[in-house]
Amino acid sequence: MxxxxxxxxxxxxxxxxxxxxxxxxxxxxxxxxxxxxxxxxxxxxxxxxxxxxxxxxxxxxxxxxxxxxxxxxxxxxxxxxxxxxxxxxxxxxxxxxxxxxxxxxxxxxxxxxxxxxxITCATSLPTEPTLRLRWYYTQQREALPAARRRLLPPAQLxxxxxxxxxxxxxxxxxxxxxxxxxxxxxxxxxxxxxxxxxxxxxxxxxxxxGLDPAPEFLRKSRAAVYNLVLLYHKDGVGADSQLLRTALRLQRVGLRRPVAALLRRLRSYLHANLCSATPRLVYFDLLKLYWVLQELTRVEKARHKKRPAA
Missing domain, CATH: 3.90.550.10 (Spore Coat Polysaccharide Biosynthesis Protein SpsA; Chain A)
Structure with a gap:
């Protein structure tokens, strides 16, 4: 038809x-x-x-x-x-x-x-070092066959x-x-x-x-983390995200602040690696975890400010 x-x-x-x-x-x-x-x-x-x-x-x-x-x-x-x-x-x-x-x-x-x-991307590694983070991310996290995408939560559209x-x-x-x-x-x-x-x-x-250079990709990823936490608190969207689940688990067991403090000390090193010719996606995961913990802290502080004085 x-x-x-x-x-x-x-x-x-x-x-x-x-x-x-x-x-x-x-x-x-x-x-x-x-x-x-x-x-x-x-x-x-x-x-x-x-x-x-x-x-x-x-x-x-x-x-x-x-x-x-x-x-x-x-x-x-x-x-x-x-x-x-x-x-x-x-x-x-x-x-x-x-x-x-x-x-x-x-x-x-x-x-x-x-x-x-x-989605997929070119099979050859980019010669420009700052494009490699985005290339690795597409290759390893996004370029999934349909059989694997069917197993993902619907929110990962x-x-x-x-x-x-x-x-x-x-x-x-x-x-x-x-x-x-x-x-x-x-x-x-x-x-x-x-x-x-x-x-x-x-x-x-x-x-x-259109691979973004690493600094631009990191800037966009930081903004995306803000939206992820916003949607979770507003609508419950993202509760099946591995990143958010890890951060919430740390919060429940009282480890949000010490883990955030550790990652804060490591963030310059993580950022430098991700902008290098040999970026590691596990470092990208750690940096995103730090950003999520930051956002959860920000939300908690905002809620405390809104509470009426006793």
Whole structure:
């Protein structure tokens, strides 16, 4: 049965012509009408000038926002303006793996209202040392086959390659209260699970082509930890996160402060390693644990301030 598709790509400071050209070559592989929707989130003028001509291409719509609204809001705006019944959400820093990308999605969409394709990255280690942390993280933590992703909690949903019925996405959307980077996808995955909406995992990964330098990746990861703790206290999202479970266990047994103090003394060493040519993901885990413990302390202090005086 024919079905229509809107491919949604939020754009920020990246030329997306290679991705758009790949997609346009394979639009006939989807059995029905397809549009490619690009929405620029207040990128640099030179990037906008490079991407703007894409809007003149058949089946492509390009628009720009006057100010940056962030990851959640821009995806919601793209979904609101989409004209078709299926939404394919892609990050702007990915490329297609092969010529069968849309075909595999078209063949699978009857199985579920939400299909996750996955992500991978180049097989060779980057020559630039500061890109290696992000490469190792993608290779070892994100580039998982569908069989392994099916075992993960629903909150560990990655929206960089996600096919979802428009009517389902519009029931929830991304939480625009999360103005910092990260975990808006976790809340969507949790909401889908709470509503009993099944998620099908498919081996159809996009190739991550935009590795962040280690300092930028660490900055984003720090912001994501803030959102993780915020969502946990607000909605209970993230309770199945190994990172958060470890931090909460330390808090329950009275070890939050001594462990945080130890990690505070180690953080410069951890940071230096992660920005080096030989980063170790176990050090990244320790640094994130320190950040979570910091956030739990901040939340506790805020609660004490709100308590009325005896």
């Amino acid at each position: 024919k079905s229509s598709l809107s491919i949604l790509i939020p754009v920020y400071n990246r030329a997306v012509a290679p991705l758009v050209e790949q997609l346009r070559m394979h639009l006939p592989d989807w059995d029905g009408p397809v549009e490619i929707c690009l929405l620029d989130d207040a990128s640099r003028p030179e990037i906008q000038a490079e991407n703007r001509p894409l809007g003149l291409l058949p089946n492509v719509r390009y628009n720009e926002l006057p100010r940056n609204v962030g990851r959640a809001a821009i995806r919601n705006q793209l979904a609101a303006a989409a004209r078709h019944e299926w939404l394919l959400m892609l990050d702007n820093d990915v490329l297609l793996p092969d010529a069968q990308f849309l075909t595999r999605y078209d063949d699978t969409r009857a199985l579920a209202s939400v299909v996750v394709g996955g 990655i929206p960089s390659n996600l096919l979802i019925r428009a009517e389902v996405f519009r029931l929830f959307g991304f939480d625009e209260a999360l103005t910092r980077y990260g975990h808006e996808d976790s809340k969507l995955g949790w909401q889908l699970a709470q509503a009993g909406i099944s998620i099908h995992h498919l081996d159809n990964p996009v190739v991550h082509d």
